[in-house]
Amino acid sequence: MFSLLLRYSIVSVLMTILFLTGCSQDALNQDDMEPGEFIKDEAGENLNSETGEDLALPPVEFEDGTLAESIYQRRSHRNYKERTLDLSEIGYLLWAAGGLSVDGITGPTRVYPSAGGLYPLDFYLVAGEVAGLSAGVYRYNHTEHNLIPVISGDFRDRLAEAALGQGFIADAPASIVLVAYYERTKSRYGERGERYVHLDAGYASQNIYLVATEMGLGTVAVGAFDDTALADVIQTSGDPLMAMPIGEINQ
Numbered sequence: 001m002f003s004l005l006l007r008y009s010i011v012s013v014l015m016t017i018l019f020l021t022g023c024s025q026d027a028l029n030q031d032d033m034e035p036g037e038f039i040k041d042e043a044g045e046n047l048n049s050e051t052g053e054d055l056a057l058p059p060v061e062f063e064d065g066t067l068a069e070s071i072y073q074r075r076s077h078r079n080y081k082e083r084t085l086d087l088s089e090i091g092y093l094l095w096a097a098g099g100l101s102v103d104g105i106t107g108p109t110r111v112y113p114s115a116g117g118l119y120p121l122d123f124y125l126v127a128g129e130v131a132g133l134s135a136g137v138y139r140y141n142h143t144e145h146n147l148i149p150v151i152s153g154d155f156r157d158r159l160a161e162a163a164l165g166q167g168f169i170a171d172a173p174a175s176i177v178l179v180a181y182y183e184r185t186k187s188r189y190g191e192r193g194e195r196y197v198h199l200d201a202g203y204a205s206q207n208i209y210l211v212a213t214e215m216g217l218g219t220v221a222v223g224a225f226d227d228t229a230l231a232d233v234i235q236t237s238g239d240p241l242m243a244m245p246i247g248e249i250n251q
């Protein structure tokens with residue numbers, strides 16, 4: 001146990017040093033290059049156009065059912081069918097948002113990158129019509145992959161109201177709300193930590209977009225809302241950053 005902890009501490013320290021020195025390292029490598037020098041491929045040919053003309057890239061091609069297809073197909077959807085979601089869909093979405101994965105070196109990590117590995121986000125579920133789940137607000141617990149009940153009742157109308165009356169939120173069977181705890185990241189990085197929290201949220205929310213696309217479900221990132229009203233609806237002490245209604249797409 002002690003050696004595991006020691007290994008984890010050493011890896012964490014090394015990762016932090018690499019993270020903090022990363023920018024100056026890039027600058028060093030660039031400085032090493034002579035002006036006008038081209039990057040060569042294995043055959044010694046220039047990859048850059050010597051004539052200074054624009055260089056055409058190979059066309060993008062991908063198979064159906066790949067990640068690239070989900071990236072291509074992703075859209076914001078605001079019109080949902082009256083269809084109940086099931087727990088496996090909710091579980092998959094929440095896992096993709098902020099669940100656990102394993103990197104094999106440091107042990108358990110999360111599915112999205114986070115500055116300093118600090119993970120300053122929580123994921124709340126505002127459930128209305130989810131089979132096997134009473135209407136209510138829940139918090140996703142990534143370590144156990146379960147839902148912690150916060151308050152029971154159907155809060156979808158109040159969520160839509162807090163989001164400046166964006167009615168499609170009330171129509172969706174459920175919404176995921178990303179909540180930030182800025183101090184977790186700012187305590188290490190100061191004011192710059194605020195930027196990192198927003199970047200973290202971007203990665204997590206794109207994961208939700210992409211797995212929703214993969215499952216044939218629709219979502220949209222909603223950033224327009226009254227902060228205090230939304231925090232009140234889901235009863236959080238953190239700062240809500242984004243609400244993402246989820247439902248089957250109504251074309």
Ligand SMILES: Cc1cc2nc3c(=O)[nH]c(=O)nc-3n(C[C@H](O)[C@H](O)[C@H](O)COP(=O)(O)O)c2cc1C
Pocket residue numbers: 074075076077078166220221222223224225
């Ligand atoms: C930070 C952020 C906040 C957004 N807020 C809202 C919102 O409050 N309401 C809404 O309907 N769409 C919102 N959107 C979705 C954008 O309108 C949408 O992503 C954009 O029009 C591009 O369309 P696409 O997502 O289909 O590619 C938001 C998107 C982002 C990234």
